[in-house]
Amino acid sequence: MKTKIKELRKIHKVSQDELAMAVGVTRQTITSLECEKYTASLVLAYKIAKYFKLSIEEVFDFSEVEEF
């Protein structure tokens, strides 16, 4: 899933380590999210969005999610 985490981190001048510690995951998880290799859980998505004071949809791109 596409995310804006990398851009938001650069805007807010936050390192991967700092963000990881703030939302309670490892730095590797943040890397995987940024590389679109891993999709965050609802709780993690909420925590990341809250950290940047944005809504989940503003951080994560749901346009490619398949609808049934």
Add this chain to the structure above:
Amino acid sequence: MEKFRQRVKLRITMMTSLIILIGIVNTGMLLNHDRLPTVPDFTKGFQTGVFTGLELMLVFFTVRSVISLKSEEMMKKLYIQENDERKKLIRQMTGGMGLVVCMIGIAFAALIAAYFDQTVFLTLLGALVFIEAVMLMFKLYFHWKY
């Protein structure tokens, strides 16, 4: 975090008890080796290796937990290491897929062993049935839990 701290404290107590218990069993076995049934050197070496490895592993995890208890930052790092959702997913996938591969391997080995040795065949079949039973038990438990 307080809940996790309590869990770490409980874990330290359990691991320390286990270290003492294994130490007592190991010492008892060493002191009474002449009364115990004679086993081949390889088996003896394997048993010693398992006990020593287990002891070292337990000591390592106990020390790590004790150190983590003393610092808030270390505690948070330990919490993250154990509860990171990506790591949890990797553990689940590794366990699930690893088990399936092992079962297929054991099934094939049992089929081949059936041509040569019935004891080996039955042992492998027993192991396979046991793994299946354990898996079924956990499947039922998790279906009930979630």
